[in-house]
Amino acid sequence: MKEICRFSGTSSYCQVLVGVKCRGTDELCKFRKTDRQFREDRNRDILTNRKKFNCNHCRYMNTPCRLSSEKGSV
Numbered sequence: 001m002k003e004i005c006r007f008s009g010t011s012s013y014c015q016v017l018v019g020v021k022c023r024g025t026d027e028l029c030k031f032r033k034t035d036r037q038f039r040e041d042r043n044r045d046i047l048t049n050r051k052k053f054n055c056n057h058c059r060y061m062n063t064p065c066r067l068s069s070e071k072g073s074v
Contacts, residue, residue, distance in 0.1 A: 002027075003034040039068045 007016045008024025016031050026032060033041065046065045049055055055064045 003036075005029070005032045006035050006038045007031060007033065043067045043069075 004024035009015045014020045014022040
């Protein structure tokens with residue numbers, strides 16, 4: 001069984017790409033990510049930004065992002 005994309009909506013449209021029909025199984029879609037892939041990529045990006053001290057002056061979030069293993073993560 002193929003894993004469904006994290007961004008497939010309850011309707012037949014993608015939640016990320018406005019107006020694009022999606023069943024969540026198109027492996028050629030550049031935005032397709034399973035839940036596991038999304039968590040791994042997000043954790044990697046958070047660690048990269050922490051190393052660069054970007055979290056100290058983030059312009060997007062009031063509180064620093066948390067890894068999926070940290071308490072209270074998104």
